[in-house]
Amino acid sequence: MSDSEHHFEAKADAGASKTYPQQAGTIRKNGHIVIKNRPCKVVEVSTSKTGKHGHAKCHFVAIDIFNGKKLEDIVPSSHNCDVPEVTRTEYQLIDISEDGFVSLLTANGDTKDDLRLPTDEALVSQLKDGFAEGKDLMVTVLSAMGEEQISAIKTL
């Protein structure tokens, strides 16, 4: 009997975040999907058919994970959709600049300075206070299809 044809690719491609084809019928609520070239999280899936004896189509309602916009798509269940590779990486917060950027320490000791503070004011002040008190703060950065954004903050 054949072994699974899947094997994890041992080396990650540097740089480019990819999308992967996956059958529409297997994408469930809270999974991810690409709609209009935007990475989204599915908040609702329903099926419908053209004529009772047709084949199922999946109706996805999804939210863009970066800008929060609602997007929809209808795809036959047996067709493939694109699923974005969504990663979350933790970095230690080193500095908060005056102009609203954060400075993060990467795994290999460099700094990453291209990310803005989140827009939630309460959160930002909590962040600034915690940082001023000298607390260790970890920042989770959400990354997909070449875009990045801070998605969580954690006190160590």
Place this chain on the structure above:
Amino acid sequence: MGKHLCCTEKGINLEQHLQCVVLGIIPWINPPSSIVSAIKSGKSESELLVACRILSSAANLASPALFDSILKPSGSIWTLLSSLITEVILASTEPRDEEETWTDEALEILLDVWSHILQPTDLSKRVPLPQYGVDAAAEIFRTFVHTELKAASASAEEDEDESEQVQAAIAARDERLGAISLIARASSRESISLLASLLSERCSFICQLKEGNSCPPSILEELHWLLIMSGNVIADPGEGETPMVPDAILTQFPASMDVTSHPVVLLSCSAIMLAQNSRDPFFQREILSPRLMEAIVWFFARWTDTYLLSSNVGHGPYSTPSGAESNHQLSILPESGKNPVVFAFSEHGDGISALKCLVQLGGTALTLWPGEKALLELTCFKLFAALSRRRNVCSHLVANEAWQHFAKAFAYLEQTLLLLPSSIQRGLAEVLCRSANGFSSADDANQFLKDLLSPLTMKIVEISQMKELSAAAQKPDAILMVTNLVERLRGAARATMPRTQKVMFEIGVAVMEPLLVFLECYRNQSFVVYVLLKFIVDWVDGQVAFLEAKETAIVFSFSVRLLQTYSAHNVGKISVSMSRTLQNETQAEKYKDLRSLLQLLTNLSSKDLIDFAAEDSSEAENPDVAQVIYLGLHIIIPLITVDLLKYPKLCRQYFTLLAHMLEVYPEKIARLSKESFGQVMGALHFGLRHQDIEVVNMSLTALNAIAFYHYQAMCKAQEGLGQHALEYYDNDGIRHEGVLAQFLRSLLQHLLFDNYSNELVEPAGDALLPLILCNTSLYERLALELLEGQHNPVLQSRLAAAFHTLITGNKVTSSLDRANRRRFRENLHNFLAEVRGFLCMR
């Protein structure tokens, strides 16, 4: 109506009264055709509906014998009912406005009438339906079938929106068909023959279609309807029990009837022919539709429990009240095994080939059309579940080549199966593992399980040990694979049986390290985390009753590591998102995770280790349940934010566990660190003020438990809660009361001044007594404080007296025995009644 009113006469009994009433409303429904056409011409339908409701009530209250005699000798209630229902059904087919639902309502009520007669609540009152009643039923069903079939045919081209809750929608549909199914069964000979011939016509038609001919969707829809209706008529739903052949069907056909002419058998054979054809490539391509396949699968899921390889032997159809009737029936039924309908698909009949056909049907349904979720669910959770439910069927299942082939494909991670949705992975694993019940030897069963699950286990281990796992693992296909593999494990865990428990234990142990690696690696993929937690919870649940001391220790230590890992990633984490919806989703995910973690602790706490005997007498080897649970709580509590406690289920689950731990292991709580202890007390304070009465109740119970424990200890000059109960001074020199003192103050305050449900006074009393006994001087001080605030001298003395009576009146002593507690509770009721009135007024 006036001339029939005889109810004013004295001495009338219920039966006579009912007869009067029914006779009174007859003009409102008779003759049916003119009544119905009057309504169609604009007359109000209210009289008709009222009359129908009265009939329904009468049918419910009257004995069937009485009901039968109501219109005699001049007429028959059955004929009337039959023509009325027929008219209503026919009227419902005519085009009408959205608003007009009187036909639906009337039909529902009238079908109820039949249900009351055919299935009276008191089964001993059931009488066989007279022939004219059977005829009436047959007439109704015939009209219903023709009408519905026509409607189905016409609706075939309509678009369909499927609900996400496939199984719920199906259950609702079947309930609606319940009443009409009873009527069909009451007239089995005609009605089932009708279904059989309609089905057979259409099956033959489509099975003979050749290349170049297409099949109109109308025929497919008619077939769909016929299969659903037939399944409802000839069989009852099977979950939770093994349904017998419906009584009406057994009794209305002679037991000596030829198998090949029995309508139920004919009907079944047509359906089997359809199932067999579903393997044919042309049929699959040109004729079959997902919806038709769903109907076929659903039909056989229903049919299997009753007709496939039935092991029904011995007693007759009635299992409840005896009486002349059932004895009569028993005498005309030889051993049920020889009944044609039971024999037809038994082991000695065509049962085994039918089983083979169904296994292949399931295989086709799973693989033919990717993405047809409803069909996959029906196949997995209904059909295969039914096939793996009974032991005797399982024994044939595991001997069946197709099933073995399926098991091998599943075991070796064959691609098509591996890509099915995750819930299906779980379901398939469960049915496959359950089918192992079919092996008579435990060794064979265990070997089957090992063969089924080893490659899966090894794959999980292999993936977890990959270098550079983190990078590769985040790709969607990798996530899908890991998720599906773990879901399979979960299905297997849920099918754990006593004799296969050890194998599952070993598998669980083998994947412990890999799962912790995944928990770490996938810490930011919430669905994977959720699936991991759910597996572990289910696995522990299936194992916990069987574990020996050493094994328990392994499970405990793993659980603690799991909790620590989860906590490390999540405690104090605040999510940020541009979208409110996504924020809410994240919160919901946390909630589900915490429910699982609490469930894990609850499952672990059911492990009672008191009877681990002297074999392993060293303390170190005997795992300490309480310690593990408290440790677990210590880890989880910081994760349970106030926001999350707003979810009622989570809140209750949490407080149930907490109350249980404090009641059963109060001595352990004394040994907790200051921080942990503080957390638990914080939770109690929160619970005491909660708006959910259950939660407050549990908190009071917990409080009672620790106060009780401490008081008992004090009486024996032991430590009790030790440090925690003492007052202390913090770094700033501020004095803090001991914990029980705090609770006394807070509880008294609450009882005197806050609003709460009366139900809580008793449990509050139970907690208050030991609190007072532990802190008598505080009690006196609190009473004094309140007295000082009371300026009215009359009220002041009343208050003082009340405080005094609370703890001394009614012969209350300082004991915590039952009788004393009862007396104290009475005192508390009186106390509150006395003082709340004037204390709460300002």
